[in-house]
Amino acid sequence: xxxxxxxxxxxxxxxxxxxxxxxxxxxxxxxxxxxxxxxxxxxxxxxxxxxxxxxxxxxxxxxxxxxxxxxxxxxxxxxxxxxxxxxxxxxxxxxxxxxxxxxxxxxxxxxxxxxxxxxxxxxxxxxxxxxxxxxxxxxxxxxxxxxxxxxxxxxxxxxxxxxxxxxxxxxxxxxxxxxxxxxxxxxxxxxxxxxxxxxxxxxxxxxxxxxxxxxxxxxxxxxxxxxxxxxxxxxxxxxxxxxxxxxxxxxxxxxxxxxxxxxxxxxxxxxxxxxxxxxxxxxxxxxxxxxxxxxxxxxxxxxx
Amino acid sequence: xxxxxxxxxxxxxxxxxxxxxxxxxxxxxxxxxxxxxxxxxxxxxxxxxxxxxxxxxxxxxxxxxxxxxxxxxxxxxxxxxxxxxxxxxxxxxxxxxxxxxxxxxxxxxxxxxxxxxxxxxxxxxxxxxxxxxxxxxxxxxxxxxxxxxxxxxxxxxxxxxxxxxxxxxxxxxxxxxxxxxxxxxxxxxxxxxxxxxxxxxxxxxxxxxxxxxxxxxxxxxxxxxxxxxxxxxxxxxxxxxxxxxxxxxxxxxxxxxxxxxxxxxxxxxxxxxxxxxxxxxxxxxxxxxxxxxxxxxxxxxxxxxxxxxxxxxxxxxxxxxxxxxxxxxxxxxxxxxxxxxxxxxxxxxxxxxxxxxxxxxxxxxxxxxxxxxxxxxxxxxxxxxxxxxxxxxxxxxxxxxxxxxxxxxxxxxxxxxxxxxxxxxxxxxxxxxxxxxxxxxxxxxxx
Numbered sequence: 001x002x003x004x005x006x007x008x009x010x011x012x013x014x015x016x017x018x019x020x021x022x023x024x025x026x027x028x029x030x031x032x033x034x035x036x037x038x039x040x041x042x043x044x045x046x047x048x049x050x051x052x053x054x055x056x057x058x059x060x061x062x063x064x065x066x067x068x069x070x071x072x073x074x075x076x077x078x079x080x081x082x083x084x085x086x087x088x089x090x091x092x093x094x095x096x097x098x099x100x101x102x103x104x105x106x107x108x109x110x111x112x113x114x115x116x117x118x119x120x121x122x123x124x125x126x127x128x129x130x131x132x133x134x135x136x137x138x139x140x141x142x143x144x145x146x147x148x149x150x151x152x153x154x155x156x157x158x159x160x161x162x163x164x165x166x167x168x169x170x171x172x173x174x175x176x177x178x179x180x181x182x183x184x185x186x187x188x189x190x191x192x193x194x195x196x197x198x199x200x201x202x203x204x205x206x207x208x209x210x211x212x213x214x215x216x217x218x219x220x221x222x223x224x225x226x227x228x229x230x231x232x233x234x235x236x237x238x239x240x241x242x243x244x245x246x247x248x249x250x251x252x253x254x255x256x257x258x259x260x261x262x263x264x265x266x267x268x269x270x271x272x273x274x275x276x277x278x279x280x281x282x283x284x285x286x287x288x289x290x291x292x293x294x295x296x297x298x299x300x301x302x303x304x
Numbered sequence: 305x306x307x308x309x310x311x312x313x314x315x316x317x318x319x320x321x322x323x324x325x326x327x328x329x330x331x332x333x334x335x336x337x338x339x340x341x342x343x344x345x346x347x348x349x350x351x352x353x354x355x356x357x358x359x360x361x362x363x364x365x366x367x368x369x370x371x372x373x374x375x376x377x378x379x380x381x382x383x384x385x386x387x388x389x390x391x392x393x394x395x396x397x398x399x400x401x402x403x404x405x406x407x408x409x410x411x412x413x414x415x416x417x418x419x420x421x422x423x424x425x426x427x428x429x430x431x432x433x434x435x436x437x438x439x440x441x442x443x444x445x446x447x448x449x450x451x452x453x454x455x456x457x458x459x460x461x462x463x464x465x466x467x468x469x470x471x472x473x474x475x476x477x478x479x480x481x482x483x484x485x486x487x488x489x490x491x492x493x494x495x496x497x498x499x500x501x502x503x504x505x506x507x508x509x510x511x512x513x514x515x516x517x518x519x520x521x522x523x524x525x526x527x528x529x530x531x532x533x534x535x536x537x538x539x540x541x542x543x544x545x546x547x548x549x550x551x552x553x554x555x556x557x558x559x560x561x562x563x564x565x566x567x568x569x570x571x572x573x574x575x576x577x578x579x580x581x582x583x584x585x586x587x588x589x590x591x592x593x594x595x596x597x598x599x600x601x602x603x604x605x606x607x608x609x610x611x612x613x614x615x616x617x618x619x620x621x622x623x624x625x626x627x628x629x630x631x632x633x634x635x636x637x638x639x640x641x642x643x644x645x646x647x648x649x650x651x652x653x654x655x656x657x658x659x660x661x662x663x664x665x666x667x668x669x670x671x672x673x674x675x676x677x678x679x680x681x682x683x684x685x686x687x688x689x690x691x692x693x694x695x696x697x698x699x700x701x702x703x704x705x706x707x708x709x710x711x712x713x714x715x716x717x718x719x720x721x722x723x724x725x726x727x728x729x730x731x732x733x734x735x736x737x738x739x740x741x742x743x744x745x746x747x748x749x750x751x
Binding site for chain 2: 049051052053054055067070071072073137138139140154155156157160161162163164168248249250251252253254265266268269270271272275
């Protein structure tokens with residue numbers, strides 16, 4: 001009887017509009033203050049002549065957009081944002097699938113391996129990027145040191161990982177992939193364990209091999225969760241500036257510049273808030289398109 | 305038993321004693337204990353933000369001696385925050401946006417962009433000049449806006465940007481006194497690279513030291529970002545000659561590591577015995593002396609290199625203090641600067657001659673002092689800096705350090721132009737043209 005009353009009370013409380021509003025308010029406040037506020041401020045700045053040192057600003061129409069479109073650094077930043085985002089996602093999804101398959105099996109030390117794989121995601125990104133900066137450093141790189149010690153290169157001619165544009169781009173890609181791989185692995189692992197065991201077993205009985213089971217059964221069934229992993233990965237990479245800022249600061253000569261790092265360089269370091277805001281707005285339509293397509297895919301999979 | 309008693313007493317008495325102590329302290333503090341706002345009214349606060357100095361001994365003197373004594377003398381609680389030099393711009397931007405922050409903010413390049421948010425420093429300069437005579441032109445051009453006729457900042461000092469070269473290797477290459485001209489650098493650096501593999505370490509990255517070294521090269525060949533009146537003047541045959549020179553120097557004597565560098569990288573490369581020459585302040589040799597590194601006696605300092613047109617280099621960094629319009633203690637901040645110049649000589653010594661004065665009379669025997677430094681091997685290592693004012697100039701030379709020049713500096717237009725040509729990704733002509741267009745775009749935004 002007592003349990004019944006408690007249940008009724010609990011349901012009643014859950015349906016109370018006041019309690020619902022109270023629980024919903026922090027999320028609304030968070031979105032308004034930390035997302036909507038800066039977003040509308042960026043739109044406002046992008047059409048003004050706002051400078052960091054100025055207290056007043058004027059409407060300038062599309063002037064900021066015209067100005068940044070002329071900048072060669074901006075064109076490189078657009079290109080790099082896509083390269084880093086798309087390529088790192090390909091690496092992450094392939095790598096995370098392989099890891100998820102491996103970690104699904106029971107073996108000795110699996111918990112420890114899972115812990116190690118999760119570390120890059122748990123550690124602050126700035127810390128990880130600084131670690132990579134040292135690993136790829138021009139003077140103290142441990143990789144170069146090993147290559148020289150093994151006589152693959154002469155002492156003063158080891159590869160400059162962050163000094164050659166193509167190597168620097170590859171290095172940034174590597175660090176992005178390293179950072180996102182654990183997150184995708186955990187998501188895909190959860191997805192794989194949610195698939196009823198009798199489905200792949202039935203496929204095996206029907207004669208389906210490993211690859212066929214993966215590509216025609218497991219991965220299609222995991223499409224919604226794969227979409228979530230890709231969606232988050234795309235957004236994290238596309239909007240991230242920490243990796244580039246710490247690893248290369250956009251160099252060598254702007255070859256690794258991305259939209260967020262360029263927006264920071266121009267808007268904050270260069271004092272041109274309006275140009276920085278205009279650059280950052282270029283992220284918005286692309287992110288909306290990505291989010292729309294990914295959510296549509298997820299929704300379709302859910303309906304099916 | 306006695307021990308037990310003692311233990312019991314100590315526990316109970318601890319609270320009693322501390323309580324009585326707190327009350328006694330409160331009584332001794334008079335009404336301020338009960339009314340802390342009265343105490344605050346009596347004592348002012350001055351909040352200062354500046355970089356973590358490359359010579360840590362300077363910060364020890366500044367925080368522990370000068371600020372402490374000044375605070376006591378002026379009944380002011382002086383709070384000093386030090387941050388990494390690369391974070392200064394972002395921190396200044398956040399304070400300006402929030403309209404709140406430190407009373408006195410030190411930047412390392414002319415902060416002309418903040419002019420509308422800072423107080424005019426004419427009064428501070430006038431007060432200091434009454435006691436210490438005229439400031440140097442470098443200080444004037446870095447803190448003055450000729451259009452508004454305002455001083456948006458106050459500069460106490462600048463840091464010379466000499467060359468640092470490895471004595472033995474340069475002697476082997478036929479230059480026992482190190483390179484004196486850009487041509488010497490090219491010839492000697494190539495000989496060293498060919499013989500021992502040690503590359504030249506002139507940076508080509510998007511960072512402070514590269515920016516200064518490339519400007520020195522540009523000016524030495526007769527090029528400039530702008531003319532005296534502040535019009536963009538980058539795309540010239542002199543600039544193209546400087547670009548051709550850098551391409552040759554890079555291809556003959558450097559490695560791609562110079563594209564990766566951050567401000568400390570050339571220090572590390574020189575101290576690691578890796579490179580034969582870098583352009584940097586005396587932080588390299590000072591670190592070697594401080595840490596008693598064997599290479600200390602091998603690293604020598606040279607004047608700015610002479611080019612086909614002139615011998616010239618930028619200041620390495622320019623101390624520029626601003627006082628925000630919204631600062632809570634503007635009077636205290638101004639007085640602090642005036643008094644700080646009175647004590648500049650102590651700072652010059654504490655900073656191990658890193659910062660040179662903008663008011664030369666504050667260090668009247670500068671040449672004599674730097675010519676005999678017991679820390680250095682040989683003691684006259686820094687003697688070559690005696691005529692630094694003959695060859696050091698401001699960013700924006702031959703014009704002023706304007707807001708547009710500051711943005712172009714922070715957008716790394718000059719290092720990018722040189723780096724692209726050095727790597728062969730652009731012809732000198734196209735790179736100069738592209739850089740000039742970028743300058744014009746930036747200048748147009750500040751008109």
